[in-house]
Each structure stands twice: as C-alpha cells, then as structure tokens.
Amino acid sequence: xxxxxxxxxxxxxxxxxxxxxEIELSASAVPxxxxxxRPKNREHxxxxxxxxxxxxxxxxxxxREFATILSARLKSIDGVSAVDIAGPGFLNITVDxxxxxxxxxxxxxxxxxxGTTTTLAGHVVxxxxxxxxxxxxxxxxxxxxxxxxxAIARVxxxxxxxxxxxxxxxxxxxxxxxxxxSVYSRLHGQPVPDGGYPGQYIADLGHDVLTQHPDIRExxxxxxxxxxxxxxxxxxxxxxxxxxxxxxxxxxxYFSEQELHDAGAIENAVARLREQGHVFDDGGAVWLRTxxxxxxxxxxxxxxxxxxxxxxxxxxYYLSKKxxxxxxxIYLLGADHHGYINxxxxxxxxxxxxxxxxxxxxxxxxxxxNGAKLSKRAGNIIELKDxxxxxxxxxxxxxxxxxxxxxxxxxDPDLLKKHSNENPVFYVQYAHAxxxxxxxxxxxxxxxxxxxxxxxxxxxTENELLSYLGSYPSIVAKAAELREPHRVARHLEVIAGxxxxxxxxxxxxxxxxxxxxxxxxxxxxxxxxxSQVLANGxxxxxxxxxxxx
RNA sequence: GCGCCCAUAGCUCAGCUGGAUAGAGCGUCUGUCUACGGAACAGAAGGCCGGGGGUUCGAAUCCCUCUGGGCGCACCA
Numbered sequence: 296x297x298x299x300x301x302x303x304x305x306x307x308x309x310x311x312x313x314x315x316x317e318i319e320l321s322a323s324a325v326p327x328x329x330x331x332x333r334p335k336n337r338e339h340x341x342x343x344x345x346x347x348x349x350x351x352x353x354x355x356x357x358x359r360e361f362a363t364i365l366s367a368r369l370k371s372i373d374g375v376s377a378v379d380i381a382g383p384g385f386l387n388i389t390v391d392x393x394x395x396x397x398x399x400x401x402x403x404x405x406x407x408x409x410g411t412t413t414t415l416a417g418h419v420v421x422x423x424x425x426x427x428x429x430x431x432x433x434x435x436x437x438x439x440x441x442x443x444x445x446a447i448a449r450v451x452x453x454x455x456x457x458x459x460x461x462x463x464x465x466x467x468x469x470x471x472x473x474x475x476x477s478v479y480s481r482l483h484g485q486p487v488p489d490g491g492y493p494g495q496y497i498a499d500l501g502h503d504v505l506t507q508h509p510d511i512r513e514x515x516x517x518x519x520x521x522x523x524x525x526x527x528x529x530x531x532x533x534x535x536x537x538x539x540x541x542x543x544x545x546x547x548x549y550f551s552e553q554e555l556h557d558a559g560a561i562e563n564a565v566a567r568l569r570e571q572g573h574v575f576d577d578g579g580a581v582w583l584r585t586x587x588x589x590x591x592x593x594x595x596x597x598x599x600x601x602x603x604x605x606x607x608x609x610x611x612y613y614l615s616k617k618x619x620x621x622x623x624x625i626y627l628l629g630a631d632h633h634g635y636i637n638x639x640x641x642x643x644x645x646x647x648x649x650x651x652x653x654x655x656x657x658x659x660x661x662x663x664x665n666g667a668k669l670s671k672r673a674g675n676i677i678e679l680k681d682x683x684x685x686x687x688x689x690x691x692x693x694x695x696x697x698x699x700x701x702x703x704x705x706x707d708p709d710l711l712k713k714h715s716n717e718n719p720v721f722y723v724q725y726a727h728a729x730x731x732x733x734x735x736x737x738x739x740x741x742x743x744x745x746x747x748x749x750x751x752x753x754x755x756t757e758n759e760l761l762s763y764l765g766s767y768p769s770i771v772a773k774a775a776e777l778r779e780p781h782r783v784a785r786h787l788e789v790i791a792g793x794x795x796x797x798x799x800x801x802x803x804x805x806x807x808x809x810x811x812x813x814x815x816x817x818x819x820x821x822x823x824x825x826s827q828v829l830a831n832g833x834x835x836x837x838x839x840x841x842x843x844x
Numbered sequence: 845g846c847g848c849c850c851a852u853a854g855c856u857c858a859g860c861u862g863g864a865u866a867g868a869g870c871g872u873c874u875g876u877c878u879a880c881g882g883a884a885c886a887g888a889a890g891g892c893c894g895g896g897g898g899u900u901c902g903a904a905u906c907c908c909u910c911u912g913g914g915c916g917c918a919c920c921a
Binding site (some may be wrong): 330334335356578593638734737773781786792802803804806 | 845849850857861862863864865867881884888914917918919920
C-alpha cells in the first residue's frame with residue numbers, strides 16, 4: 296500500500312461518512328486526497344493524518360468526535376491493521392506488513408517509471424535558464440542555475456509536463472563589440488580598453504582566432520573587428536556548450552537574440568503590442584505602458600535615436616515563446632535580476648497573456664564564496680570547468696541541487712577543492728553502490744527473485760524503508776509543482792539512511808552455509824527496489840548512480 | 845527613499861505551505877568491529893527557530909513592527 300492509495304482510501308471513507316449523514320459537510324469541503332504523513336515517533340503508527348483537526352470546525356463538531364467517526368470507517372480499509380486517535384484528534388494508522396511490503400515488488404516491476412506521474416500532463420513549458428552572455432566562460436555564478444534549472448526540467452518531465460530547455464544568447468548588444476575590442480587589443484599586445492573584458496581567456500580566444508585567421512593582425516582595425524567578433528563568439532559559445540555537456544546539462548534550444556533582430560521581430564513586437572493598445576510615443580521614443588500591469592515605470596522599447604532597447608528584445612523574445620506554443624514560460628534568474636519580474640510579467644499581460652498562469656519567474660539567490668560576493672576584481676571567480684575537474688560533476692551538481700533556490704549559499708573554496716566525504720552525494724551514491732553490491736553477493740549465494748512474500752518484510756527497519764520508498768512519487772510531484780528539486784535530494788538522503796539501517800539489521804544473502812529461504816528472496820526484492828528508487832532520484836538531479844565506488 | 849529575498853545547533857543547511865518531543869550532514873565525545881565493502885550503524889553533548897507584538901485548539905511556518913545581512917531601482921546589456 297502506498298501513501299497515495301491510503302490517502303485516496305481515506306478520502307473515500309470521508310465521502311462515505313458524509314453520504315451516510317454521520318458527518319455534516321458540503322461535498323466540496325472534502326478533499327480528493329487526504330494528506331498522510333510519516334510520524335516522527337514510531338509509536339504514532341505508520342501514517343498519520345490531521346484531517347479531523349482541519350475539518351471538524353466546518354462540520355460543526357470537535358476534532359476528537361470527528362476522528363472517532365472516521366476511524367470506524369478507516370479500520371475497514373484493506374491492509375489497515377489499526378487506527379488510533381491521539382492528542383487533539385490525530386488519526387494514527389498502522390498498516391500490516393503484507394500490505395506495506397507489496398510495494399517492494401511493485402517498484403521493481405515499475406523500474407525507471409517508478410516516481411513518474413501525470414500530475415502536470417498537458418503543460419507545455421519553456422524553461423529558460425543560464426543564458427550567460429557569450430563573452431566569457433561559465434563560472435560558479437552560472438553553475439547554480441545550470442544544476443537547478445536542469446533538475447527542474449527533469450522533475451517537470453517526470454511529472455508529465457512537456458518541457459523545452461532553452462538558452463537565450465545575448466549576442467546582439469554593444470557588449471559584443473566590447474568583447475571583440477578586448478580580443479583585438481590582446482592580439483596586438485595592448486591592454487584591454489576601459490570597460491573591456493579582462494582575463495586570460497580573452498588572450499586564449501585571441502590565439503584561437505589567430506589559428507583560424509593567421510593574417511588577422513595585418514588587417515586594419517575596422518576590417519579585423521567583425522572577423523574577430525564572429526570567430527571569438529563562435530569559440531566562446533563552443534566552450535560554453537562543451538562545459539554544459541560535461542556538466543550533464545542539455546539544452547533543447549539555443550536562441551539567438553541577433554536572429555530576432557535580423558528577422559525584424561523587434562519591429563513586429565512593437566507593432567503587435569501597439570495593436571493591443573499598450574504602446575505610446577513620448578519624447579521621440581516608443582514606450583510600452585507596463586505600469587498598467589504592476590511595473591513601477593513604463594519602459595522604452597525604441598530609443599529616440601531609433602535604436603531598440605534590450606527590453607524590446609525581451610518583449611520580442613517573449614512573443615516568440617508564445618508563438619511557439621508554450622503555455623508556460625519559466626525564467627530562472629539570479630537575485631540581481633529580480634527587478635525584471637514585474638516588467639516581464641507586464642510584457643506577458645500586454646501580449647494578452649495571463650501573467651499568473653503563462654509566465655513564471657524563479658529567482659535564485661547568488662552564491663558567495665566565504666561570504667564575499669563573486670567579482671572579477673576580487674579575483675574569486677571560479678570557472679565551472681575548474682569546479683568539475685576538482686570535484687567531479689556529481690558532487691557539484693548534487694551540492695547545488697540539494698538547496699532551495701531562495702536560500703543564500705556560501706561555499707568554502709578549500710572545501711570545494713578537496714574531494715571530501717562531507718558532501719552527502721557520497722552518502723546517497725554509496726547507498727546505491729552498496730545495494731548493488733548486496734545484490735551481486737546475494738545472487739552469487741544463490742538468491743533470486745523467484746519468490747516474494749510481502750508479509751516477511753516485518754522488521755521495523757523494513758517498515759521504515761518501505762514507507763520512504765512509498766512516498767517518493769509524491770515527493771517528486773511536489774518538487775515539480777513547487778519547482779523545488781532539492782526535495783528529491785533530501786528525500787534520497789532519508790532513503791539512503793533507512794537503507795543503511797536496514798542493511799545493518801537484515802541480511803539479504805544467507806550467512807555461511809545457511810540455506811536460501813523466501814526471506815532472502817523477498818529481501819532481494821526490497822534491496823533492488825531501493826536501488827531503483829535511488830537511481831531514479833539521482834537521475835532527476837543529473838547525478839550518476841554508481842554500481843561500485 | 846521605494847521594492848524583493850534572507851535570518852533555525854559551533855559550521856553548512858533542511859523543516860513536506862499551521863501539527864505531536866524543531867531535524868540532517870560536518871565538527872566534538874562514546875560505543876559497534878572474526879564485517880552480504882565501515883564512504884556504515886548505535887548513542888551523547890549542542891536551540892528563547894534574530895527581538896517584540898498579534899491571529900487560534902496549536903506558529904520556525906501566517907499578519908504587523910523593529911534589528912541585522914544580500915540584491916535591485918537606465919532612452920546599459
């Protein structure tokens with residue numbers, strides 16, 4: 296019995312009680328699923344619900360009386376062995392071992408599908424993240440969004456959503472000229488101009504350009520710059536894509552801002568928004584009246600000099616997403632961009648969309664290193680490439696994915712550089728490796744999965760492990776709904792802990808020359824079910840599940 | 845000045861949107877140890893959940909306020 300099945304059954308009992316007139320409630324007040332949770336205290340049964348406390352007031356009765364009526368019906372649920380009323384009106388439910396244990400077999404049979412749901416079926420999502428400017432390598436500041444955004448995309452897909460992961464390349468602005476100028480200067484052995492890009496990588500890019508265009512230094516500045524700009528951009532973009540690939544992050548679409556300009560999408564966007572009645576002219580500039588939709592001030596789209604603003608490109612880009620059929624556009628931005636939320640939402644509203652439903656801006660706090668913010672001047676910029684080579688992809692991804700985006704994160708570079716066991720990723724990965732090792736040993740000792748008797752999984756540690764495996768799908772669904780993949784990571788740590796305790800208490804393989812029994816065979820099912828859940832969960836975080844460590 | 849985010853164990857952080865005695869990892873201390881790989885397990889110490897009010901059966905969680913941090917307020921990109 297899974298917690299989902301139990302919660303559905305409880306809801307059915309509630310509806311029956313209402314229909315029978317035992318409880319006075321309107322039908323709409325009865326939830327379709329009654330949340331059950333795992334009590335911290337083992338004496339409080341396997342599952343507990345506070346539904347009586349929540350609904351008794353509406354029902355015009357007191358919680359304990361409500362609980363008493365409901366518990367009489369809950370006892371008749373197949374697989375429920377006891378129902379107790381505790382404290383102010385908690386219902387503590389105990390499930391018999393056979394009903395709980397059946398889950399082990401179900402998980403193994405579901406395989407990679409276990410944990411996937413259809414809770415977000417029908418959602419067509421555009422998930423934009425990273426979108427780092429192509430003027431330099433990815434660094435630790437981008438790493439959080441890469442790890443988080445990719446995990447969110449995976450969790451959404453696991454919940455049935457259709458997700459396109461997208462990277463917006465800001466390849467149009469004046470920054471690209473600054474970028475080209477910087478490379479040009481380094482090519483000629485000159486210091487980069489004021490406001491240019493410092494850093495060794497600029498010189499390295501210069502070398503790249505030089506190998507492709509050996510005579511580049513002979514050209515005049517005017518002739519050389521466009522060539523440099525194109526070649527350096529290409530090389531830098533390749534570097535970014537390679538790094539992301541090493542990090543296990545795959546984008547479905549790399550979207551070029553320049554192509555928006557070239558296709559006339561900016562003018563088109565202005566015209567469309569004007570049609571909607573939200574564009575006005577003032578002081579020679581063209582404005583979008585974003586204040587109609589909660590922005591602090593109206594935004595310029597076309598400057599008085601005729602040049603479009605970055606904001607205009609944003610609007611055109613939004614319309615592109617809309618035209619491509621995405622009902623939900625998710626933006627993952629750093630906290631330094633939180634001022635964009637209102638104007639992005641206003642764009643959606645001006646385009647005739649519902650800013651509540653069709654656009655979602657997720658803001659993540661910036662990563663700091665030893666309390667200092669990251670800056671080129673402070674010299675504490677750490678490239679993603681370096682992080683991966685120091686720690687490995689798995690440790691980096693896991694340690695960033697196990698925290699919610701809105702928690703400020705402080706990293707210690709010394710700790711980062713040493714490959715330490717302090718990272719819980721090893722705890723989880725080890726649990727997986729250990730379960731695989733256990734299976735290998737069991738098979739070698741003649742244990743197979745030819746028999747399964749769920750009632751034999753009656754040890755306290757088995758009860759605990761089964762309950763955590765059982766709540767895994769709802770954790771994934773919750774993670775998708777809230778865009779919080781860290782919930783999956785935390786739950787994996789809980790499962791790993793329960794597995795290690797079970798491992799210590801219950802052997803799978805027979806000891807010495809003992810005969811193989813159904814206890815061994817049934818435990819192998821549970822062992823393999825745990826491997827499966829850990830592997831499925833780690834995959835959602837983009838972390839590997841090793842057979843050996 | 846206005847706005848958004850944050851404050852929980854010595855450190856890094858969870859806390860399932862209001863539930864039972866606030867948790868984990870690391871660090872410190874003590875055990876398990878002829879072992880299906882110990883990267884493990886059991887236990888101890890460590891907390892006025894930043895301060896103060898409020899809401900109710902019940903608050904780390906919701907509301908108000910103060911304090912202390914981070915970030916943002918362009919015809920830049």
